[in-house]
Amino acid sequence: MKRLLNAVSILSLCFYLASRIAVAQTSGSDTVLVLPFENTSNFKEYNWIGESFVDALSELLSVPGLRVVASDERELIYQRLRLPLTVIPTRATAIKIGREAQATLVVYGAYRVTPVQGENAPAEIQGTARVIRVNEGRLLGEQLADGRWASQQFDFGGPLKTLQAMQGRLAYQILYQRDKAFPFSLNQFIERATKVPARAFESYVKGTLTTDPEKKKAYLQNALLEYARVNGGATYTQAAFELGQFYFERQDWKEAAEYLSRLQKRDRHYAEAAFYAAIAYWRMNDLTRALGALLPLTTETRMKSVYNNAGAISIQAARSEAKVEERDRLLKQGAALLQRASESAPEDPLVRFNYAYALLLLGKYAEAADQLRPVITANPRDGEALFLFAKALEKMGKAEAANSADNESRRFLPAYARWQTEWLRSQTLSQVPLRLYQNFNRLDYYDAARDRLAQDEGTNVDAKNLLAKARELYAAGRDDEALPELRRALTIEPMSAEAYLILGYIHQRRGDLDAAVSALRTAIFWNPRLIEAHIALGRIFLDRGDRAQAMTYAKNALQIDPNNPEAIALQRQVETGIK
Structure with missing residues (x-):
C-alpha cells in the first residue's frame, strides 16, 4: 500500500512538473540556468559529479513559472561567448552567461570529495550552492526587517551514494526559497530525484562526459541495463538518446533509430531524437517510419527543418506509392508542409527546391518556376534546379527559355541523360533526389520554444x-x-x-x-x-x-x-x- 501511495504521489508531482502552461507561482515567471559545479578537491575522477548537478537540477527545477535553460542551449551560449565548456565561471562571468541566456536566475556551486578511507567506508561529498538573481546582480535571499538583504547559501553533503537525494533536497530548497507557497514536500522531491538508480545515473553522466567511443558506449549501455533491471524493463530515455546519437554519428542507422525512437513526447530530448530517428529511417528507405517519427513534430515545433524534412519525405513516399488515393494524399501533405517551410524561411534555397518539385508534381508550373529562380540565382551551377526549371518552363509553353535552361542543366548535371530519358518517355521525375536537413538546429528549436512559452x-x-x-x-x-x-x-x-x-x-x-x-x-x-x-x-x-x-x-x-x-x-x- 505504501508503494502505491508513493507511486501516486510521484505521479501527481510528475504531472504537475510536466506542465509548461500551468499558472505561474506567486513569485512570477523566471528562467533558470544551471552551471556545472566546481570540484575543489584534487580527485579528478569525481569531476563527473559537477556535470551531474546540471543534469539533475535542470530536470528537478523545471516547474510551472520556471523555465530551465537546457544543457545543449548552455553549450551554444558558451560558443557565442567563446568560453570553453570546461571553464568554471566567476560570479561576474556567470551573470554574463545568464544574461546571454536571457535567464533571471543562475545556479552555481562547488563541492569537494573525501575518497574512501577504509574497505567499507563510502566516499563523502560536501558542497555549497548559490543562486544569482541576474537582473539584480545579487544572490537569492530575502529582505530583513532592518532593510538589509540576507543572501541564501545552500549547503549539501553526505555519502556519495546519496548524491541524488542531495540534489533533490537542493532543488527543493531553491524552489522553496524562491516561493514559500511551493505546494510540494521535500520527500516528494527526493523521491523524484532518486527515481533513476544510482549506478545507472553515474554511468549515464560518465558516458556523456567521456570522449573515448568504446567507454561511452559501455557506460551508456550499462546505464540502460541497470535502469531496466531495477524498473521492470523500462527505458532510461536520457541514456537511450545519448546512445542513439552515438550510433547516428557512426552512421549505424539501424541502431540509431532503435534507441532514438524510444523517447516519448514527455522526454526532454524528444524533438531532437525524433528528428534524427526520422533521418535514420529515411537512410534505410523506411519512409513510413520516418514520417511516423517526424510528423508529430510538425505540430510540436515551428522549425523550417522539420517542415522541410517531413514534406520532402512525404513527396518521396508519394512517388513510390502505388495506390492513387494514398499517393495524392501524401503529395498534398508534402506540398502543404513545404509551403509552411517556405513561409517560415522564404529565402532558403533548399526549401524552395523541394517546394518547387512538389508544385511541379501538382501541375503548378508557373509557381514552381517562381520558386526555382532564386535557387538558380544563388547557385547558377545547380544542375538539378536548372533541370526542374527547364521542365516547368516547357510545360508553360516557353520553349526558348526552356531550351536555354535545359542546356545549362546539361552542363552541370551528371545524371542529365538518365533524367532526360525518363522525362521523354513518361514525363516523370522519379529520380530527382529531395533535399533534407541533416542536422537538428538547436538554436532554432530553443527560439521556437521561447515563442511558445510567451504564447502560453x-x-x-x-x-x-x-x-x-x-x-x-x-x-x-x-x-x-x-x-x-x-x-x-x-x-x-x-x-x-x-x-x-x-x-x-x-x-x-x-x-x-x-x-x-x-x-x-x-x-x-x-x-x-x-x-x-x-x-x-x-x-x-x-x-x-x-x-x-x-x-x-x-x-x-x-x-x-x-x-x-x-x-x-x-x-x-x-x-x-x-x-
Whole structure:
C-alpha cells in the first residue's frame, strides 16, 4: 500500500512538473540556468559529479513559472561567448552567461570529495550552492526587517551514494526559497530525484562526459541495463538518446533509430531524437517510419527543418506509392508542409527546391518556376534546379527559355541523360533526389520554444481572467453562469486546482456530493496544499457520517496550516461527532 501511495504521489508531482502552461507561482515567471559545479578537491575522477548537478537540477527545477535553460542551449551560449565548456565561471562571468541566456536566475556551486578511507567506508561529498538573481546582480535571499538583504547559501553533503537525494533536497530548497507557497514536500522531491538508480545515473553522466567511443558506449549501455533491471524493463530515455546519437554519428542507422525512437513526447530530448530517428529511417528507405517519427513534430515545433524534412519525405513516399488515393494524399501533405517551410524561411534555397518539385508534381508550373529562380540565382551551377526549371518552363509553353535552361542543366548535371530519358518517355521525375536537413538546429528549436512559452503565458492570463469571473459569479450565487467560465478555463488550463475547487463548491451547493468529491480530489491532485479543498472534503464526509475520512482531511488541512480556524473547527466537529 505504501508503494502505491508513493507511486501516486510521484505521479501527481510528475504531472504537475510536466506542465509548461500551468499558472505561474506567486513569485512570477523566471528562467533558470544551471552551471556545472566546481570540484575543489584534487580527485579528478569525481569531476563527473559537477556535470551531474546540471543534469539533475535542470530536470528537478523545471516547474510551472520556471523555465530551465537546457544543457545543449548552455553549450551554444558558451560558443557565442567563446568560453570553453570546461571553464568554471566567476560570479561576474556567470551573470554574463545568464544574461546571454536571457535567464533571471543562475545556479552555481562547488563541492569537494573525501575518497574512501577504509574497505567499507563510502566516499563523502560536501558542497555549497548559490543562486544569482541576474537582473539584480545579487544572490537569492530575502529582505530583513532592518532593510538589509540576507543572501541564501545552500549547503549539501553526505555519502556519495546519496548524491541524488542531495540534489533533490537542493532543488527543493531553491524552489522553496524562491516561493514559500511551493505546494510540494521535500520527500516528494527526493523521491523524484532518486527515481533513476544510482549506478545507472553515474554511468549515464560518465558516458556523456567521456570522449573515448568504446567507454561511452559501455557506460551508456550499462546505464540502460541497470535502469531496466531495477524498473521492470523500462527505458532510461536520457541514456537511450545519448546512445542513439552515438550510433547516428557512426552512421549505424539501424541502431540509431532503435534507441532514438524510444523517447516519448514527455522526454526532454524528444524533438531532437525524433528528428534524427526520422533521418535514420529515411537512410534505410523506411519512409513510413520516418514520417511516423517526424510528423508529430510538425505540430510540436515551428522549425523550417522539420517542415522541410517531413514534406520532402512525404513527396518521396508519394512517388513510390502505388495506390492513387494514398499517393495524392501524401503529395498534398508534402506540398502543404513545404509551403509552411517556405513561409517560415522564404529565402532558403533548399526549401524552395523541394517546394518547387512538389508544385511541379501538382501541375503548378508557373509557381514552381517562381520558386526555382532564386535557387538558380544563388547557385547558377545547380544542375538539378536548372533541370526542374527547364521542365516547368516547357510545360508553360516557353520553349526558348526552356531550351536555354535545359542546356545549362546539361552542363552541370551528371545524371542529365538518365533524367532526360525518363522525362521523354513518361514525363516523370522519379529520380530527382529531395533535399533534407541533416542536422537538428538547436538554436532554432530553443527560439521556437521561447515563442511558445510567451504564447502560453498570454494564454494563462486568459485562464486567470476566466477564473476571476467564475469566482465572482459563484460568490454571487450565479452558478449556472459560473460553470461555462470554469469549463473554458479548464480547456485552456486543464490542471487548474482553483477551477476544480470552485467546481466542487458548486456541486456541493447543488447537493451532487459525488461530483463534488471528485472535483475536490482533483483539485488536491494538482495542488496538495490547497487547504480549502481538504476542509470542504472533510465537511462532506462528516455530513455523510464517515468520520474516519473526515478526520483524515481535517488533519491534512492542519498540517498545511495549524492555525487555520476552519480546519481547527472541522477537527473539533469530527472529534465530538457534531455535524
